[in-house]
Amino acid sequence: MSIGYACLTVGVPNTNLKSCILKNANEDRLLELISHNLNSLENIIDYNIENNIMLFRISSDIIPFGSSPVNNIPWWQIFSDKFFRIGSKIQSSGMRVSMHPGQYTVLNSPNEEVVRKAMIDLNYHTKVLDSLGVGEAHKLILHIGGVYNDKKTAMERFIDNYAYLEKSVKQRLVIENDDKLYNINEVLEISARLNIPVIFDNLHNEINPYDKEKSDIDWINECKGTWTGKDGKQKMHYSQQDPLKKPGAHSETIDTHEFMNFYQRLDxxxxxxxxxxxxxxxSAVKCIKACKS
Incomplete structure (x- = not known):
């Protein structure tokens, strides 16, 4: 089992990511930003290896405007040496990386332009992972999307549009329950139709449950059946509610006592x-140490 974290580090020098506003996104500026961000990513990977963190989500912002026509730079070729070096560190250490396109990457939208842009964005994310040379156990995580006043039709539209994705995207794509619209049972329904792995998110399930009588452990074990050998180990998302914020807001830090109760029940x-x-x-370091103590 590996425990990891997403996108950015706290308190680690030279790991920040940079971007710019659209009007300043010329070729020279973009090349400068991409170079900086890849250096930061390498520093993050080095930090993770030093601290035995073998699970990490790469930020979608690693390539500024990566899925926008404003960035028509063949960055995967220009920076191929950097990608190779970083990817070699990831693979030799046994680390597993992933990416998680954001809320505007909606595959089941009734708007064809939104779907077209979603597919371009998924291609971009896949290109980053492919450029690192990592296998298909290194995943892209996606939510199902909107309901648009008719959830069953929206689910069918996700299934239909999935068919048009590039093979390289399909090999990496996994789907996740969310805290507002699609509960874990609905995501499993789509998974059964597409033969696609499911990520269980405990906090999303707490806020948007399908069956309150069914435990997190039950759902996690059910999701296990959607992962095959080529997908790598089953993966899940774990978070705790910030008691001072709205439902779904992640806590500032992980309460290790609460986490260990979950970990022991998971068994x-x-x-x-x-x-x-x-x-x-x-929090990743805290939880890794707690599991080893």
């Missing part, structure tokens, strides 16, 4: 746990 090592928490690597 499995064949699963990777991505922490979604404000203090990022700090």
């Amino acid at each position: 499995r090592e064949d699963i990777d746990i991505m922490l979604e928490v404000k203090d990022k690597n700090v």
